[in-house]
Amino acid sequence: MKQRFVVVDLETTGNSPKKGDRIIQIAAVVIENEEIIDQYTTFVNPCVPIPSFIEELTGINDEMVKQAPLFEEVAPELTRILKDSIFVAHNVLFDLNFLQSEFNRVGCPEFVGLNVDTVELAKVLLPTSDSYKLFELTECLAIKHDRPHQADSDALVTAELLLQFINQTRELPLVTLEKLAKLSIGLKSNLNEIFEDILTEKRNHLENLSEHLEVFKGIALRKKNKKYSNYNYREKKEYPLHQHDKQKLLSNGIKHYEVRDGQHEMMDTVYEAFRLNKHAMIEAGTGIGKSIAYLLPSIYFSKTENQPILISTHTIQLQDQLLNTELKKLEKVLSFPFKAVVLKGKQHYINLFKFEQTLYEADQQYDTILTKMQLLVWLIHTETGDIDEVNLSSGGKIFWNRIRHDGWHLSKERDPWIAKDFYLYARREAENADIVITNHSMLLLDLIQKQQLFKEFNYVVIDEAHHFEKTSRGFLGEKLEYIPSKFFCSQLGSYEKKQLFYQLEVMVQKQKISLKMPTFELDFIIAELETEIDELFTIIAEKLLKNEKKNKGHHKLQIRLSNKLLKEKSLQPILFAAERVISSVNQIRSGLEERLSQLKKISEKLSEKDKALLEEVFSYDHELVSFKHSIQHLLLEQTNEFVYWLEGDMRAIPNSISIQAQPISVSEKLSKEFFAKRKSVILTSATLTVKDSFRFFENELGLHQFADLIKKQIPSPFPYSEMTKLLIPNDIPEIREVAVSEYVEAIANHLIAIAQATKGRMLVLFTSYDMLKKTYELMKESGLLDDFILIAQGITTGSRMRLTKNFQRFDKAVLFGTNSFWEGVDIPGEDLSCLSIVRLPFSPPDEPYTWAKNEAIQAEGKNPFSTYSLPEAVIRFKQGFGRLIRSGTDKGIVIVFDRRIETTSYGNAFIRSIPSVPIEHVSLKEMIETVENWL
Template sequence: MNEHFVVVDIETTGNSPKKGERIIQISAVKMNKENIIDQYTTFVNPEISIPPFIEELTGINESMVKDAPSFEEIAPFLRDYLQGCIFVAHNVLFDLQFLQNEFERVGVEPFTGSMIDTVELAKIILPDSDSYKLIELAESLSLTHERPHQADSDALVTAELLLYLLQKANKLPLVTLEKLADFSMHLKSDIDILFDDIVMEKRKHIEDLPHDLEVYRGIALKKKQLSAKIDHYREPFQYPETSVEKERLLSQYVEHYERRNGQFEMMDAVFASFQQTNDAVIEAGTGIGKSIGYLLPSIYFACKERTPVVISTYTIQLQEQLMKKEIKLLSDILPFPFKTVLLKGRSHYLNMFKFEQSLSERDWQYDSLLTKMQILVWLTQTVTGDVDELNISTGGSVYWNRIKHDGWHLTKEKDPWISRDFYLHAKKTALDADIIITNHSMLLTELVQDIKLFPDFSYLIMDEAHHLEHAARQHLSISLGFNTSKFLLSRLGIYEKKQLYYQLERLSDAQNISVTVHAFELDFMIHELDLSLDELFMMIGQFIQHSINKKEKSQPKLRIRLTEESRKKPSWEKIKLCAEQIVALFTDIRKGIQERLDALNQQSGQLKNKEKALLEEMYGFIGDLEQLQSSISSLVLHPLEHHVYWIEGDKRALPNSITIMAQPVSVHSALNEKLFEKMKSVILTSATLTINHSFHYFKDSIGLNSNRKVMEKCIPSPFDYEKQTKLFIPNDIPEIHQVSIQEYAQDITNHLIGIAQATKGRMLVLFTSYELLRLVHDYMKACGLLEEFILIAQGITSGSRTRLTKNFQRFDKAILFGTNSFWEGVDIPGEDLSCLVMVRLPFSPPDDPITEAINENYKQKGINAFTAHSLPEAIIRFKQGFGRLIRRSTDRGVVIVFDRRIETTSYGNAFIKSIPPLPIEHGNLSDIIDNIEKWL
């Protein structure tokens, strides 16, 4: 291998050299496998102006490049500097292609050597990294990165990253490296050069495996160890009753410890509820330390009574946080040992038998290939086999669906990996756990279905409990989407001869299986099914188009409720006929596949492992096929009682975007029967459970029966909101229904521009409508008054909620626009956020199918649906939105509510009463801006 690399980074005026964009800075670091040798850096005069966004991002301005050389002047030297080396960059295809275009423009020969992408290499060597962005990799690996988005700093940190990745690769077992070298020939950059070189070096001397690794069936993996059962008999389990005892316990390990009386109150409430086998609903305000508030008493109770306590959260982030932060802290603090496990659904775990067999397939599809390589490295690190540890692409998730665990369809003993199975290991680990951490979805699956992963338990804490109703509704929902249906058929092999059905057919022929449904018949039915599904969704697309009203015609995304009335339309009758034909085809296809599988299963003693793995995958597929058939039946042919049905889709992508959904109107009876009645004690907690200090709405929404003993406790936040924040309500914004949405958006924009300049950005703007968000974003971008500001908008700026939030925190002058998911779960402490704007009060749209069905349900009972459901739901969301601003005792900021209904309606005051007491100011835009500037 060539011993030298040149790591290159460029800063440019834009992404496209063909459209006249130019380089403004370039840096090249020369290095070998061990050391950095040299660095060349220069600004480049682009001979065009630098856009404000680029200046804000890079810190490079016109004065810095004015006297710099042009690219034409440095190109010959740069070309010589690169010659004979391997070209390396973070996202190499961009940097190298841009340079090649510039070389061509100035008449210099292009670079002709090999290239390596550190993004691609990092994905393989660091498969569990949260992000592969350079700035975030540097931070997680503690690499010095002084000036992100300047070429000299970026190139240097990329060189250090390459050294780190090479060292990590060198430590991998030879058996892993040999497989990586084989697969890497088919990647986008020339990483095979690196792996071939390392393999050649390793083969020169015999090395011992690290003591915590083993090689089994040709794959290196980390050894699993079951921790010994903790004997609590002789341990003193005196729960710290007094505040002094609690403070002494916590203060010895917690840096900068601050006593929180609310946290102590919560501990006592949890412990007492468990001891007295009561339920409890606890609203714990922001800042009281809720997680420790329920974990500490749970651990004391679980260890003392020798019974597990299950902690359920709504989000994976909170699960991980509890394990990595609070549980780790408590294991240091408490004077006795305890055991905690994190449990997830079966499909989270890797099936090693299926994975082993997939490695022998000569399938060079990029995402599958990269994911195989990531898993090979990950197996040397993981003891859980939990996919949430992996950072795989969307395409990689398709491959994961093939190799995930879905139980055993042959007997367990026929799986050669049974002794190292991750799912069974999780079950064994949970048997003697004191604390089991899971999520609402997994918990409901465990309680409703007969897949038993948990040991028997009777004590439960539900954090983020305001999501319980939604989680239960989601869990009991039925859905049918065009893309999922077609993907299932693609797995069967409708498009590629090497897929499941054709492999099964070849195996059946080889084993001389006798069948009643012949291959040609099955083949015909599968193609008929494919065509019928196309026809079904085409007709549903036409049904949507004919059902929308004038207002909806202007909106790309649609939600059409299916009612008894709409099902009487002739067009729906045609859809039903098509669905009947599909269900019949499904039945015949399943019968044809099942008889082959059952016959082969009886002969499984004669089959090779690869063939057994095919049977396992095929049995799993049959289960998916059965589920799809059941969904079509319930959604189209035999609607369930007390369910709300709707169709959603994007007009720009019909029929591909179509999904039919059904959810129960009420989850009361299901939660009572499957959850509350099975438990001795359930603690439900969140920062937002009450309306005007009453738990009535929350308890009613989840069906927590009045015949159960329930302790109610509302623990206020310790923050001093009167000093830390101020609420502004502008009085010169029109009522939204009095003007067009475009006029309303322009008014909002004018106010936001003034407020942004007063707060210097650092502003989160919450919307309830994506259409309004898009209009305001576009108006603000076009106004020309905020060129130095970065506008980051959900659905417009690419990236997940977490990525958008991180990008917002990186810039001094940034405005973040968000809808539904941004009203909660976004944590931006400190000076990064000093202004929160709520454009509208967060009522659910009245035509939302679920809202509509719930409201109808109330009306049938003679109850006012607005006061019983719509208003309380909006108040809870308002409280969640308000909670985004103050996250620490040192935070300060302003809240601005544009919706005039908070003042002009009889119910508006209910929103004000739902948040802590704080100063409120009314006024026109100029008064408010003056007051904001003074206050901040």
């Protein structure tokens, strides 16, 4: 490749040169003939102070740049270096635009030429990467990165990244590269220069396609793994009953294996429950190693009894961990082969027929172009066709909705890709596997769609079982949101869909059949539907905002749609709007079905392109059916078994609005239609008991009806009393006795002092976003933590995983979280030394589901607080407490600010449900001394 590239990286005081932000360091690396031939770097005096956050991030301070040249002094040299080059940067628009702005400011000519963004190139070539941040990419590709966030180091590794990407591009099959080159013209940076150059090279040489790949209909695919082909290896295997045998087996195959009696006890409980055909609930404390504890007996039982075992998890992360880590360990441990696969719902798998046809479309939408390129590269690597492997943008997910699998509406055999279909392959693999891993939602398909995907699975393990009841409620309920509804309608009315409907009309007319509803009329009704949906959600928005005063300033707005409320005059406009939406949906479906029924009769005569179009229209018709059913159930045909409500966020009306329904109880349904139809179901989690009793989850899941239910509590092997202390401040006001503002002020003052004592490394858990925001603002505005990084959910941008990673990167950081941060956050070691719980995690009594649940419990003559509210809060508290100690070497402090834990009769329920730890009631001064001594 003969182009000259100059890789540039800037460190700046902020993101906006127009607001006075300036460059503090510049680096440029010159590449010619794919070799680094020169490097240039300099500090730059910005003539403004460097913010503490930037100093923490980069390590560059005011003293280091005081004697550095001004930008106008280095600009001529930069202009010389960049001349006749392709400008390269990681996130090129930031560096290039910032530099152009500075050139303008000092009167230098702007850079004129092509640019390449290594972020964009990474997204195309590494579609499965979790992150496209420079530090994480270099870590993944084993590129040494000495000083992240210093320009000279960042520019050098970006140059090495570019060279690696050029080599990776050369390794792509010719057919893939041809399609990438054609699509890349629509990207934001000039990647087409790289693709076209390498394409020219490859066309001059005969290509030897890798033996792992095949080309079908112009698309390169990875061949399916033949490892388990026609696998049917079943043979009785003697389960290691004695502790010594288990220890010997596991220590031989697992490095640094630690003997844990609790793990062996859980193995025996799982195996015994399977053998006796009984259901079991097992609470396994942190550090037990519960994944291995249920996988090992599951494999032995499966081999011995010729029975497949289904493992269900709540999160994709745990599915991946089971398949790629825990089961890999057991492959080394066991002397016999076993087969384990992951099976998900068909919507997770790509429909290759639809995807192929979209490649012939002339796209102008950026996210669609980028996603097509990602998928073309992904298809030469994936063996599963599961989209969860791909890091899609939000726009990419929209495109995915067009090409995801939803079965066959025409005859399956007419799909030319049928032999390559990933979903069918996954189903076949699952049919003769020993262990099949899935998720709770997939497992619940049986209950609502009667698909009986798992009818042959009589033995099931449900991990993360504390989520199973809530997942069941969500899955058996309904949810209609404004943005997806609006998007669905806009897709129906898009230019592409109008063209598609006109093509259908032409196809029908060729059969000399006249249509009752011409396409122009169909277009009109689709436009009407979009307007009617806007009207429906506008009326709902007005109703929510009128109710805002009752929400006491909270951003989350909710109105429960009780039978009494639905009869009120104020709600009639919502019901009338819903009826108009249903009427339009019925008309659109009538027009589509008229076309589909005629064309289905002659589908064998259609071209492949026409068949793919037809499949897409069938998918839209199915979505219309689902959309109509949701509106009918949510607003027009309500039942007493469900709770219904309107919800929105005051800061994002109408975009945040949703209409929701959930069954008040899933106990009966799960009992009769799930547990009763299986021989043995094991439910396990670290949090299944309240005050050493399983009664709460037994009742919620319907397991109280099984008299022979096995219940086992296996405590954590960690010596908690030596690893942590629980501190309860005695100088914080009681939350029920003061205004929220006074309570928040006291909390903020304590947290500032604690953060200084712990030097950050603190996670603060809240039960409401509003309290989190007010506390964060008070701590930020105090000026006492200017050298700390404060990272707050909902304020700092990024996902939970991104916020957690950023927290771990900085020495002096405080992480504020609510809702999802109470569980699933794993920060082992010294990165987290202090956990602060601001309030006991009770659900608000006026929250629609809690309100309806409490009403139902009261109607049964029971106490709603002790039956539901308290146990639910205790379970959540246990989850929060579990964030601190994640390994046997962790140490830290837990602080509970809510004094109800000691001043109320029910407070002891929280204490009794966590491991035994020393508890101290202390003033702020005593707390700081304790923290400093302990840490």
